[in-house]
Amino acid sequence: MIELIYHDLCSGCGKCVEVCPTNVLALNAQARPLIADQGACQTCFMCELYCVSDALYVDPDCEQPRHPDPVAVREAGLLGQYRRDSGWDEWADDPRHRNEHWRMDGVFALARGVPLVGKG
Numbered sequence: 001m002i003e004l005i006y007h008d009l010c011s012g013c014g015k016c017v018e019v020c021p022t023n024v025l026a027l028n029a030q031a032r033p034l035i036a037d038q039g040a041c042q043t044c045f046m047c048e049l050y051c052v053s054d055a056l057y058v059d060p061d062c063e064q065p066r067h068p069d070p071v072a073v074r075e076a077g078l079l080g081q082y083r084r085d086s087g088w089d090e091w092a093d094d095p096r097h098r099n100e101h102w103r104m105d106g107v108f109a110l111a112r113g114v115p116l117v118g119k120g
Helices: 015-019 046-050 070-075 081-085 101-112
Strands: 002-005 025-027 033-035 056-058
Touching: 002 033, 002 070, 015 025, 015 046, 046 056, 046 081
Parallel strands: none
Antiparallel strands: 002 056, 025 033
């Protein structure tokens, strides 16, 4: 579940808001993302995946908020972990991180309410 937004790292691009399939995030008056409806988070990690600034932390617990310590999350190197582990963007050519995000296509389609081809 989305837990933290690090505004000191955020570029303000709004991509996280744009890709969230359940409108968990919104932009505030300064065009910075905020968690508008944490309970609607499906823990799909789309916001974290598309955040090139690694300014978001999504906790893997999809059932309830965990309220992690922001300093501990940063110091543990958890920011950008999903992007690294997925071999996304700058990690795409790193052999230590296989890009297997294609496996999530069905989940992403369901999250966006898009019918899967051949799945009627």
